[in-house]
Amino acid sequence: MRRxxxxxxxxxxxxxxxxxxxxxxxxxxxxYNIERYLGQDxxxxxxxxxxxxxxxxxxxxxxxxxxxxxxxxxHKVMKVVTWVDMNPVPHLFTxxxxxxxxxxxxxxxxxxxxxxxxxxxxxxxGVWHIDSGYVDAAGGGCTAPREVLSNSDWESEFGTLKTxxxxxxxxxxxxxSLLHPMDSGMVxxxxxxxxxxxxxxxxxxxxxxxxxxxxxxxxxxPMFVFEFEGGIPHLSIHMKDNNGYQFEGAIGEASP
Numbered sequence: 188m189r190r191x192x193x194x195x196x197x198x199x200x201x202x203x204x205x206x207x208x209x210x211x212x213x214x215x216x217x218x219y220n221i222e223r224y225l226g227q228d229x230x231x232x233x234x235x236x237x238x239x240x241x242x243x244x245x246x247x248x249x250x251x252x253x254x255x256x257x258x259x260x261x262h263k264v265m266k267v268v269t270w271v272d273m274n275p276v277p278h279l280f281t282x283x284x285x286x287x288x289x290x291x292x293x294x295x296x297x298x299x300x301x302x303x304x305x306x307x308x309x310x311x312x313g314v315w316h317i318d319s320g321y322v323d324a325a326g327g328g329c330t331a332p333r334e335v336l337s338n339s340d341w342e343s344e345f346g347t348l349k350t351x352x353x354x355x356x357x358x359x360x361x362x363x364s365l366l367h368p369m370d371s372g373m374v375x376x377x378x379x380x381x382x383x384x385x386x387x388x389x390x391x392x393x394x395x396x397x398x399x400x401x402x403x404x405x406x407x408x409p410m411f412v413f414e415f416e417g418g419i420p421h422l423s424i425h426m427k428d429n430n431g432y433q434f435e436g437a438i439g440e441a442s443p
Contacts, residue, residue: 208233212319214303216272221317224268224278225307230314236260237318239269239306245298245324250406253279254293255306255318262310263287271322271404273302275373278402285395287311290358291414292399295406297371298324341366350424352438360414361387361438363424371403379403382428387413390421390437 210217211233221231238256245251257264264284270277279296282289301324307317347366352359365382372379385399396415411424425435 207231210303210319212303212321214272216277216303220270220272220277220305221307224270224281225315231307232314232316233318234260234308234316235318237306237308237316239304239318239320241304241320241322243321243323245322248298248324250295251298251322251324252293252295253304253306254291254412255308257290257292257308260308260316262308262312262314262316264289264308265311266309267292268307268309269305271296271298271302271304274299274404276371276403279404280399280401282397282399284397288416289397289413290416291360291412293412294401294409296404297406298322300324341368346432346434348424348426348434348436350436350438352422354418355414357418358414358416359419359422360412361422361424362410362412363436363438364408364410365426365434366408367428367434369403369405369407369409373403380428380430381405382409382426382434384427385411386425388423388425389419390423391419396422 207218207221208231236259238259240254240256242252253269255267264287267282269279271279280294282292302322304320304322305317307315309315344366348363350361350363352361367382368380369382370377370380381401381403383401385401386395387397388395397413422438423435424438427433
């Protein structure tokens with residue numbers, strides 16, 4: 188009976204995923220994570236214009252830079268989903284671009300071992316575009332003790348938020364760094380404690396430009412970089428962690 192059900196599942200899965208493109212990196216988790224984070228019965232194309240950038244080797248497994256540069260992406264950006272195939276919690280972030288004008292998003296992450304990394308973008312026609320990278324690593328980033336403990340003043344500095352607003356080729360780029368341990372919950376006797384929700388607003392119109400949900404793979408003391416099409420002189424950023432702490436800051440006139 189067990190063999191029968193296994194064969195039935197295999198046939199069902201093959202039919203459901205028959206139209207997916209092959210993985211350019213050959214990961215055994217390609218199909219599983221696409222279904223997990225993007226859904227079944229989707230239209231998916233491999234597209235380097237998504238502009239995923241990760242280092243070839245992680246010099247520090249607890250702070251691995253990731254950027255999704257969408258300047259060459261010819262469609263409106265409705266959603267960006269990123270994940271790290273071999274991490275204990277693969278999901279890194281999901282960003283919803285409410286006006287479709289997102290041009291760049293960047294954030295550091297932890298990597299537990301050498302892994303394929305994915306960035307998938309949903310366009311205005313409901314098509315997913317995916318780009319891939321590969322990070323070689325010594326590993327252990329998800330289970331390493333937080334370095335903030337080496338700072339004796341970390342509790343008094345907890346929640347410090349620094350922001351900047353810049354003009355770049357006619358677009359608006361913001362940077363926001365937050366002093367936060369971003370505990371993954373994978374270190375003994377240290378519960379998960381991380382920023383899970385981020386919002387960016389246009390202060391003049393109070394329009395919501397972006398919402399982001401983060402998972403445990405995000406790095407300690409996160410530095411967020413977002414770029415939006417056009418000039419937006421006043422923005423604000425709002426964050427909330429899983430313990431209910433909230434952090435927010437206004438971002439003023441852009442500097443050249």
